[in-house]
Amino acid sequence: MARHTFARTALAALSAATLFALGACSSEPPSSGDDTGSGDGGDELISVGFSQVGAESGWRSANTMSIKDALTEENGFELSFSDAQQKQENQISAIRNYIAQGVDVIAFSPVVETGWDPVLEEAKAAGIPVVLTDRAVETTIEDAYVSFIGSDFVEEGRRSGEWAVEQYDGEGYKVVELQGTTGSAPAIDRQQGFADAIAGSDLEIIDSQTGDFTRDGGKKVMEGFLTAHDDIDLVFAHNDDMGLGAVEAIEAAGMKPGEDIKIITIDGVKDGMQALADGKFNYIVECNPLLGPDLAEIIKATVAGEPVEERIVTHDEAFDQEAAKEALPDRQY
CATH class of the missing domain: 3.40.50.2300 (Response regulator)
Structure with a gap:
């Protein structure tokens, strides 16, 4: 079983301008369980099912907030969000639920790399494109997902x-x-x-x-x-x-x-x-958690039938003590 590994690339042009555009992310943990968007389901809204790993860290909380802030009705989305509580079986169940709902796009940050082939095959058979965020998967399914957004x-x-x-x-x-x-x-x-x-x-x-x-x-x-x-x-x-x-x-x-x-x-x-x-x-x-704007642009492009980058690597910095002191006052997460 060959693991998907891609060379480091520049940010896609369609998403680079939005990578750091979010406002401050909350450090409060997101609510667990399902949190289904209250959109009216109109044709103008893109329905998205997103399965998150959990709320295990401050990074994950900021990542969740970024995604929820980007995939709003005001931005053209109807979001169904689920917290897997770090259990793969919960994510698989949520993804199957999104397939049954017939959402336009499924996105998820996988708990682990392996064990996704059956549910990815089901999504493919249903004609629902999948976008990976933050973490990769190991799969034998051809064209299992349209894009993977995250750090190297x-x-x-x-x-x-x-x-x-x-x-x-x-x-x-x-x-x-x-x-x-x-x-x-x-x-x-x-x-x-x-x-x-x-x-x-x-x-x-x-x-x-x-x-x-x-x-x-x-x-x-x-x-x-x-x-x-x-x-x-x-x-x-x-x-x-x-x-x-x-x-x-x-x-x-x-x-x-x-x-x-x-x-x-x-x-x-x-x-x-x-x-x-x-x-x-x-x-x-x-490891930058603010993936929401990128995800929103990728989803819009996918639904519109436009080409998207298979691998988008986010830009990450590194900090020593002095650099941290300089960055803290304006830190978004």
Whole structure:
């Protein structure tokens, strides 16, 4: 089974102008369960079924808000939204429900990479185009989706590892890794990118476990790392929330995060950026969650029968402490 992997490309012209156009995203978690748009179902509205991973992190909350803000009746959409609560079976059920409803377009951010072929085949048979956001899938279905919008997760891991090598190679650093949800695209790719980047250096990954992208998970796994190892120099967390959980565990153990144990994370949400500005994190590679405007443009183009890019890679920055201090006042998420 060949996994869909695409070269890094520039943003599609039709969506580049809108990527950062959203107003501030709320840090409040979205409501769980189904939240069906109240549009009148008129022909002028494009009906969209969207299945979200869940509300496991500040990043996900900002991503959900971006999508809901973009896919409004005022913008020409009738949105049916579901929260899968990080369960693939919930997403598959929601997608099948959207197929039964006969929506114009289905979009989703998959919990994991594999196991989607049957439902993607069903959507294809129903003639409903699918758009992936944030995460990729592994599929054998030809033309299973029209576009995939999101960051390059391998690149995020690579940039994290390259910075670690630049800063700490030659010091024999022992690294622990807080992985994202097992089987998810960002967890697989960020791990790969980081490992590739530190290969040939004297940085050594001595332990690696999943914290499921949650703050509580990151804290619990970090507590276990600290119990099992007395020589940890650096934490590589696949997202800010797990890194923030690690901060709590390190402080509870009587050490200073960012000094006694360095921390590199991915995402760039406000809480993470604040931790970086405060010196508790050391480096963040951004993963931009504001995908709503891109998704809206791709859906409109698809329904209009216009060509769309198969892979759209969002633009992400990277931050050290000074860059975080400069960015925080205007941070949108």
